[in-house]
Amino acid sequence: MTKGWPNVGELVVCTVTKVVDFGAFVALDEYDNKEGLIHISEVASGWVKYIRDHVREGQKIVCKVLDVNPKRGHIDLSFKDVNEHQRRETIQLWKNDQKASKWLQFAADDAGIPPAELEAMKDKIRDEFGNLYAIFEDAVKGDMKAINKLGFSPKVVEAIVKVAKDNVKVPSVDISGYVDLICPESNGIEVIKKALKSANKGEEGGDGILVEITYVGAPRYRIRVVAPDYKKAENILKNAAMEAIEQVKKHGGEGEFHRHMEEAKSFQ
Structure with missing residues (x-):
């Protein structure tokens, strides 16, 4: 539990301890169960006919701190000012x-x-x-x-x-893209292999990042990226595809990046 008193405007987790006609008393779970009061005017927007239609004893709720008076031991709270999110x-x-x-x-x-x-x-x-x-x-x-x-x-x-x-499980996103690689030289297969190896060089293993490239069917390869967030994953995916394409182009080949199977972006 947190010591001291909450700040005005702070959102706090509470347990309803007593419901009366003029409001509800609660214990602040994060502040050593200090007592707070939700006046009936702060329970819900509009007129409240039956307060227990909105709060009840034992209920776990979230309130907004309206006022704090440590000397008097008073904490005024609002239940209606907290949205669902x-x-x-x-x-x-x-x-x-x-x-x-x-x-x-x-x-x-x-x-x-x-x-x-x-x-x-x-x-x-x-x-x-x-x-x-x-x-x-x-x-x-x-x-x-x-x-x-x-x-x-x-x-x-x-x-x-x-x-x-x-x-603890580290949050991550898992996305995939596809790259088509063609190299007309006699050692084209070796060129493509080296290009794919270069594509994920330096990316895998850091900050929970995984880059995995697998063969789908000539001339297509799947690039799978696991990263902490979408922005980083998308950047890694695009950079990996571009690196592979650039390496193949150096040997007279060509490549095409597909973010999704139905959408293609050419870099020939």
Whole structure:
């Protein structure tokens, strides 16, 4: 859980604890179950006849923070100001943070870290990354720059990386394109083989990138790219195809890139 108080405008995950005629009381899950109030005017747009038609005890909801008064211990919230997209995204972030908290416990157990030190670790991670889940995303991708800034011992870092690799799946996209290659020279097959080898040189293996080229049927080859996002995948696919075509053209051949089977772009 996060210590302190939420900020005005922040979206927070809450559990409804009590519903009354004038509103609903909730516990803020991420803030040590501090109590907040949703006034009936902030439950839904328009007139609310039966408040329990909108919120009920035990329900997990997302609210927007309207006002915070630490001295009086008051937190005013709005349920109606949160749209469905914000609700889903905030709940997902909260779930990820819950999972990451358990994973950190696994890492702490493995590294022999006592509970008090674990809480201090969580505070450091939240200060650097904004949430607990992000450190595991970086760890599984091998991005250690921000992790090393935390100053954890090598044993702790090793435990975090191990837990990340066991539990986190790196997001990726998988796309394919096709390249037709023709070379009239007597050693044309060898030229094409070298061109295809050159096409994926230096791309595979970094940042979760995979480039795979397979034979479809003369003169067509399939180029498959797995990458963290579509923009990177599309660039790698196009560059690989262009490299193969350029290599073949140097030997008097020609090539044609097909992003999809039904669409072709010629580079003759």
